[in-house]
Amino acid sequence: MSSGPVPLAERARTVVPGGVNSGQRNVPGLGDLVITGTGGARFRTADGREFTDFHAAFGPPLLGHNDPDVARAAAETGATLGHMGVGVTEGEVLLAEQLVELLPSVEKVLLTSTGSEATFHALRVARAATGRRLVVKFQGCYHGWHDSVSLNVISEPAKVGGHDPISTGILTEVLDSTLVLPFNDSAAVRHAFAELGSDIAAVIVEPVPHNVGALLPYEEFLTTLREETRRAGSVLVFDEVITGFRHDLGGWQRISGVTPDLTTLGKAIANGAPVGAIGGRADLMDLFSTRPGAPAFFAGTYNGHPGVVAAALATLRKLREEPVHEHVFRLGERARTELRELYARLGVPVTVAGYGSVFVTYFMDGTALDGGVPRTYEDLLANDAARFVGYRRRLLDHGLFELPLNLKRSHISYAHTDEDVDRLLEGTEAAVKAVLAEGGADDLAHASTMGGAEH
Structure with missing residues (x-):
């Protein structure tokens, strides 16, 4: 039965x-x-x-x-243009031009499929540029699933102040290369750079740690990050996967007036369609292997997928015009x-x-x-x-x-x-x-x- x-x-x-x-x-x-x-x-x-x-x-x-305008744009593009995995499309160029225009830090930009990929590549290229080992992140900030940053997001009280990985299976050597500092604590940042600045490749931060709700940054904290990384020759990365476009078309960097070296973005570019981006200083972006002979390998089967790019262009058009x-x-x-x-x-x-x-x-x-x-x-x-x-x-x-x-x-x-x-x-x-x-x-x-x- x-x-x-x-x-x-x-x-x-x-x-x-x-x-x-x-x-x-x-x-x-x-x-x-x-x-x-x-x-x-x-x-x-x-x-x-x-x-x-x-x-x-x-x-x-x-x-x-x-959103009907975004859905229509993606469908119309998909009806005439498939994903080749070689060369470039007009849509990719138009999207890159708009991101360069809108975000103060972005001189050149590469598309990814997710925000996690963008932050991964940001840390990789920072290490390639500096030859250094250490990365600084902050308690409560989330930067994706990859090992270097998969720690100290929502931590129990007893685990604040030490390494608190969000997954097993991460090598101790990888965790040891990440320094976790308290968000909004400028003194802790200055102390870390005084002690270890010559080995710090990058500082990555959510300008507003939205993965724990909404911790608004002190202006002095963000300017301290900018000053200390510039003085030490480290790379400052703003993870604007959440703050980018939701808070301002120029991201939190335009709101704060603090310009990072690299910016990472996510699916908000395309109203939720699977896209991310990394952009920033031209000298750093030119280290990626999309430029023949450059040392930092960069790839992704679906990077710049025509339907997703069309969704992003339609999203930006609406954000700018309405x-x-x-x-x-x-x-x-x-x-x-x-x-x-x-x-x-x-x-x-x-x-x-x-x-x-x-x-x-x-x-x-x-x-x-x-x-x-x-x-x-x-x-x-x-x-x-x-x-x-x-x-x-x-x-x-x-x-x-x-x-x-x-x-x-x-x-x-x-x-x-x-x-x-x-x-x-x-x-x-x-x-x-x-x-x-x-x-x-x-x-x-x-x-x-x-x-x-x-x-």
């Missing part, structure tokens, strides 16, 4: 480890989440539910899911302001942080923090992870989706409306009241609340 068709999620677990294709997609407590449709500010699941999406795939679709940033910044500011008012009315101590279209509510008293917002990873250790994850799980009951993992940020897109923010506020109030009534989310006892990292 037939028991009926096997559910798709169960079939997935049979042939895909864990049933998902990326480590942060299998979220404890969500059950079987099978996505069947996306559009604008919403997505649908196989069990017939629809959610207003404030997670937005970790942020890349700034225009919203399946009031995208004006819209998402206004809604983002409204969400942050009214969330603060909501929690004050409920008597729940929180710190609502963010920038532009990004918002995040930390369940911690911010009155003692500088400016009322967290500035370091150590500040974030006070966040009540159970409440953070618990209210987000209960948002699902109200048709709202914010990723229920500790410290993860949320996003506004061009497709979101004031009515969506209204629903966010109403659902948040109901969800938080439910968590409070249950005494702190006892159902989280077996869930991972430390979270993880992904661009």
Whole structure:
């Protein structure tokens, strides 16, 4: 006797480890989440539910899911131009010209398929240029899956200050070549360079560490990075995979006025299509083997894929011609302001942080923090992870989706409306009241609340 068709999620677990294709997609407590449709500010699941999406795939679709202009451009190009894997296309040239025009640090640029590839190549070419071994990264920053930077993102308190790899299988020698410093600590940077500057090949930083929500940088911290790397002859890399285009067409480097040597970008270039880029000083970029005889090997089967490039060109066109940033910044500011008012009315101590279209509510008293917002990873250790994850799980009951993992940020897109923010506020109030009534989310006892990292 037939028991009926096997559910798709169960079939997935049979042939895909864990049933998902990326480590942060299998979220404890969500059950079987099978996505069947996306559009604008919403997505649908196989069990017939629809959610207003404030997670937005970790942020890349700034225009919203399946933006019709971007989808049309990719489809039209794909109908006439396939991927050759040799030579160059007009679209690749046009995209590179725009990236050079928009980003202050970029004199030349190469396309990749992911942000992780871009940061990998940035560190490789920095070592090629300097002949040095060490790389500096900062606690709370995520730069992709490769070994040199796969450490110290969301760390438990006892592991802050030492090496905290996010994976097994990384050679100790590789970890030993990476120095981990506290974000926003200029004194620690100066001390590291005074002691080891002659062996530091590169400093890589998220100008705003969005993989732990939103830690806004001190201006003096970024200028210290610039001064110390320049003095030591090290390469300064801004990882703008998240901040690039979402916060400004010129990235955080244009907002801050601090120009790095290299910049890495990700899928936000193409509203979520699989593309990344590395760009920067011409003398560094000319070390890549795309220039015959150059020493730093660079390759990628899908680099510059015509359909993806077309999506990127359509995305940039819309970002430049329409009031995208004006819209998402206004809604983002409204969400942050009214969330603060909501929690004050409920008597729940929180710190609502963010920038532009990004918002995040930390369940911690911010009155003692500088400016009322967290500035370091150590500040974030006070966040009540159970409440953070618990209210987000209960948002699902109200048709709202914010990723229920500790410290993860949320996003506004061009497709979101004031009515969506209204629903966010109403659902948040109901969800938080439910968590409070249950005494702190006892159902989280077996869930991972430390979270993880992904661009």
